[in-house]
Amino acid sequence: MLAARPPWLAPAPEQLSAVLAEAPEQSMEVRLEALTRPFVGAPYVLSPLGEGAADAQDPDPRLRLDAFDCTTFVETALALSRAPTLEALGPALDALRYRGAPSFTTRRHLTESAWIPDLIAAGVLEDITQQVGGAYTVTSTFALTAERWRRRSIARTLRLPDEAVPLGDYRLPWIPIAAIASVELPPGTIVSLVREDVAWSPTRITHQGLVVRDPRTGHTLVRHASPVAKRVVDEPLENLVRRYLHPRVERKWRPVGVNVLRVRG
Numbered sequence: 302m303l304a305a306r307p308p309w310l311a312p313a314p315e316q317l318s319a320v321l322a323e324a325p326e327q328s329m330e331v332r333l334e335a336l337t338r339p340f341v342g343a344p345y346v347l348s349p350l351g352e353g354a355a356d357a358q359d360p361d362p363r364l365r366l367d368a369f370d371c372t373t374f375v376e377t378a379l380a381l382s383r384a385p386t387l388e389a390l391g392p393a394l395d396a397l398r399y400r401g402a403p404s405f406t407t408r409r410h411l412t413e414s415a416w417i418p419d420l421i422a423a424g425v426l427e428d429i430t431q432q433v434g435g436a437y438t439v440t441s442t443f444a445l446t447a448e449r450w451r452r453r454s455i456a457r458t459l460r461l462p463d464e465a466v467p468l469g470d471y472r473l474p475w476i477p478i479a480a481i482a483s484v485e486l487p488p489g490t491i492v493s494l495v496r497e498d499v500a501w502s503p504t505r506i507t508h509q510g511l512v513v514r515d516p517r518t519g520h521t522l523v524r525h526a527s528p529v530a531k532r533v534v535d536e537p538l539e540n541l542v543r544r545y546l547h548p549r550v551e552r553k554w555r556p557v558g559v560n561v562l563r564v565r566g
Contacts, residue, residue: 317339317366317387318386318387320335320336320339321336321381321384321385321386321387321390323335328489328566329382329489329564329565329566330487330488330489330513330514331489331516332382332489333378333382333489333511333513333564334488334489334511334513334514334516334524336378336381336382337374337377337378337381337511337513337524337533340366340369340374340377340533341524341533341534341535342532342533342534343366343367343368343369343526343532343533344367344368344369344531344532345368345369345370345526345527345528345530345531345532345533346368346369346370347370347528348361348370348373349361349362349365349368349369349370349373350362350363350364350365350373350398351363351405352403352404352405352408353403357404357405358405359405363391363394363395363403364390364391364394369526369533370526370528371508371509371510371525371526371527371528372412372416372509373526374509374510374511374525374526374533375491375509375510375511376394376397376398377394378511379393379397379420379425379564380393380394380396380397381393382564383425396423397409397420397425400415400419406461406462406465407465410456410459410461411445411467411503411504412493412504412506412509413443413471413473413493413504413505413506413560414443414445414467414468414469414471414503414504415467417471417493417506417560417562418471421562424565425564425565426491426562426563426564426565427562427563427565428474428560428561428562428563429487429490429561429562429563430474430475430476430559430560430561430562431474433476433484433485433486433487433561434474434475434476434480434484434561435484437476437477437480437483437484438474438475438476439474439475439476439477439558440472440473440474440475441472441473441474441475441498441505442470442471442472442473443470443471443472443473443498443505444469444470444471445466445467445468445469445470445471445503446468447463447466447468449500449503450466450468450503452500452501453501453502453503454501454502455501455502455503455504456502456503456504473495473505473560474560475495475557475558475559475560476558476559476560476561477557477558478542478545478546478556478557478558478559479546480558481538481542481558481559482539482542486512486521486538486559486561487512487561487563488512488513488514488521489511489512489513489563489564490511490512490561490562490563490564491509491510491511491512491561491562491564492509492510492511492512492523492559492560492561492562493506493508493509493559493560493562494506494507494508494509494545494556494559495556495557495558495559495560496554496555496556496557497554497555497556497557499554502554506560507554507556508525508528509525510523510524510525510526510536511523511524511525512524512538513535515535520537521537521538522535522536522537522538523535523536523537523538523541524536
């Protein structure tokens with residue numbers, strides 16, 4: 302297991318290599334928890350990754366292990382679970398983040414219209430929302446149209462050529478927040494927060510995290526890079542549900558549920 306390190310430091314390469322060497326012998330549930338445990342406490346930084354070149358539209362590094370936002374945390378966890386060695390980690394992360402050669406245009410920027418369907422098609426993820434939520438599950442169709450994209454007020458700074466915008470109708474199943482306490486979210490899955498459908502946003506998913514089981518207590522936690530806490534945290538599932546059901550301030554863009562994805566081995 303990894304030795305304790307200050308939360309603002311990335312794991313030392315030799316430590317991470319040791320954990321990666323153990324990972325194939327573990328279940329995906331155990332693997333994801335062990336591989337991401339060292340990052341609890343790491344700082345939250347919005348969009349910490351880019352294309353890694355000085356002349357790129359986003360020159361941030363293509364790989365870093367010392368800061369995350371919610372999706373780059375999940376992507377790094379997936380890459381770690383699929384990389385047999387430390388040297389393979391960068392290419393594994395690129396394969397998750399891009400449709401082809403790494404560039405701003407080929408990056409999977411939009412969650413339900415690019416990131417989720419592409420990674421399901423690639424055999425990395427499986428949508429198990431209906432399986433977990435049963436009769437509670439709501440299935441919506443998210444329509445990303447040219448008009449919605451043009452009129453967006455969310456992601457206005459995301460400038461893509463027309464051919465790179467993943468227009469279309471996308472199936473989006475979700476479990477209502479009020480029903481989460483009545484179902485069992487399996488450890489080793491990704492939960493994505495779904496908000497109500499509004500015409501001014503090209504996405505309904507605004508946050509992601511990993512469901513893990515605390516190996517010491519057996520409690521179910523959501524491990525996520527929190528923009529509120531400004532760091533990667535382990536949050537009891539019931540706390541997360543309570544925050545969304547009873548917000549301190551009424552939100553303009555209301556959270557309605559979660560989508561659940563199983564990470565395939």
